[in-house]
Amino acid sequence: MDRRQFIALTGAGALAFAAGPVAAQAAQAEQLVTAAVNDITRSINSGKSAAALYNDFETIFERYGDVGYSAQGVMGRPWREMSNQQRRAFADALKVYLSRKYGRRFREFQGAEINVMNTREIRRGTEVVTSVKLRGSAPFEVLFRVRDVNGQPRFYDLVIEGISLVVTERAEIGAKLDARRGDVDALIADLRAAA
Amino acid sequence: MTLRLTKVLIVLCAGVLGACTTPDTPVEVFDPYEKTNRKVHNFNVGLDRALLRPTSTAYGVVVPRPVRTGVSNFANNIDTPRFMLNDLAQGNIVDAGHNFMRFLVNTTLGVGGIFDPATSFGLETRRTGFGETLHVWGTEEGAYIELPVFGPSNERDAIGTVVDFISNPLSATIDASDDWIPPTANVMDRLGDRYDFADTIDSLFDDSEDSYISARILYIQNRRFELGGNGGNAEFDPFAEFDDDPFAEFDEE
Numbered sequence: 001m002d003r004r005q006f007i008a009l010t011g012a013g014a015l016a017f018a019a020g021p022v023a024a025q026a027a028q029a030e031q032l033v034t035a036a037v038n039d040i041t042r043s044i045n046s047g048k049s050a051a052a053l054y055n056d057f058e059t060i061f062e063r064y065g066d067v068g069y070s071a072q073g074v075m076g077r078p079w080r081e082m083s084n085q086q087r088r089a090f091a092d093a094l095k096v097y098l099s100r101k102y103g104r105r106f107r108e109f110q111g112a113e114i115n116v117m118n119t120r121e122i123r124r125g126t127e128v129v130t131s132v133k134l135r136g137s138a139p140f141e142v143l144f145r146v147r148d149v150n151g152q153p154r155f156y157d158l159v160i161e162g163i164s165l166v167v168t169e170r171a172e173i174g175a176k177l178d179a180r181r182g183d184v185d186a187l188i189a190d191l192r193a194a195a
Numbered sequence: 196m197t198l199r200l201t202k203v204l205i206v207l208c209a210g211v212l213g214a215c216t217t218p219d220t221p222v223e224v225f226d227p228y229e230k231t232n233r234k235v236h237n238f239n240v241g242l243d244r245a246l247l248r249p250t251s252t253a254y255g256v257v258v259p260r261p262v263r264t265g266v267s268n269f270a271n272n273i274d275t276p277r278f279m280l281n282d283l284a285q286g287n288i289v290d291a292g293h294n295f296m297r298f299l300v301n302t303t304l305g306v307g308g309i310f311d312p313a314t315s316f317g318l319e320t321r322r323t324g325f326g327e328t329l330h331v332w333g334t335e336e337g338a339y340i341e342l343p344v345f346g347p348s349n350e351r352d353a354i355g356t357v358v359d360f361i362s363n364p365l366s367a368t369i370d371a372s373d374d375w376i377p378p379t380a381n382v383m384d385r386l387g388d389r390y391d392f393a394d395t396i397d398s399l400f401d402d403s404e405d406s407y408i409s410a411r412i413l414y415i416q417n418r419r420f421e422l423g424g425n426g427g428n429a430e431f432d433p434f435a436e437f438d439d440d441p442f443a444e445f446d447e448e
Binding site for chain 1: 394398404413420434
């Protein structure tokens with residue numbers, strides 16, 4: 001092996017090493033989204049009662065999502081002043097609230113076809129692009145934003161036709177907090193209680 | 196001379212378009228007219244409750260779906276020459292050709308636009324308007340505005356909406372006695388949309404804590420998405436102010 005070959009080989013090796021984790025992360029993110037989507041589809045088409053579905057969605061959030069990270073983005077500035085206990089209580093309440101709020105509309109998603117299209121690198125991890133086709137409407141784009149949590153991929157935001165779940169819920173939760181004069185504990189209790 | 200022209204442009208921009216200002220932080224929305232906007236919003240909510248919701252329900256229940264689809268196709272076809280004109284103004288020859296062919300196919304094979312055979316030939320609808328043209332020309336979205344009847348908008352797109360409303364080239368070619376047809380088709384199309392998306396719209400008005408804020412954040416995000424590349428704006432980043440680990444600071448372990 002001459003010098004040039006050696007350099008070329010080590011160069012390629014270094015490149016493969018550099019590209020390796022990124023490609024692996026993309027593949028992991030894609031697997032996560034595929035698994036989550038399969039779980040969601042199975043639940044929606046199972047014919048279960050709404051209440052049973054809400055439980056399924058909570059489990060899906062827990063298993064595939066980084067609820068704490070999403071909760072922080074949803075809460076925004078007040079998060080900094082919250083105790084760790086409040087943060088965990090809020091993250092848990094958010095999970096319940098989101099499962100019910102979006103779970104309530106599950107009928108619209110019955111028979112939906114969800115296809116993973118591709119992935120791209122973003123600042124905080126990987127964005128998995130999916131195409132969702134509901135009955136009787138043109139397919140639309142849903143992005144799953146996935147980040148790495150201790151070596152495990154977890155989704156932390158969903159973006160539908162440009163509308164981010166976290167950004168939108170931040171506006172909503174902000175309004176709810178204003179209506180409760182900034183009382184985080186009251187907000188947490190109400191998020192859990194809202195049917 | 197050039198400097199003067201620039202000054203005039205800046206004044207024009209600030210005064211007429213009013214759309215050269217940008218928000219301070221990427222998470223906040225730019226809404227200096229919130230007080231007025233909220234009044235308009237209350238009016239719109241009232242209008243929806245009193246008129247739109249019941250009328251659209253009646254329309255949806257009484258008129259069968261195939262007929263509603265026909266009305267919607269017809270309204271879209273009437274608008275297509277306007278899309279084409281804006282495509283040209285944007286320098287988008289591909290879309291202009293696409294919309295030209297679409298109009299041709301649907302006006303003839305689609306019996307005056309009642310049917311939409313063009314979509315099955317790969318000529319799906321590609322909507323655009325003067326708001327997008329202004330965007331392509333470099334106008335920023337400006338402040339958020341809620342328009343009466345038309346709903347959420349911004350300074351740039353409000354101008355777009357007005358221009359769209361009066362600039363359908365088709366109006367120039369039809370008889371004055373038929374002038375009522377395009378706006379009527381559009382209103383009926385809107386009623387059909389209100390019926391088809393009733394659950395979504397009702398839940399926005401009824402379930403959100405503050406429907407003004409919800410409508411605003413939904414509109415801004417979706418409009419930027421429609422324009423591509425986030426409409427030239429910095430992306431909202433709800434995580435910018437935080438660390439990687441949401442519980443790090445207070446973790447007991």
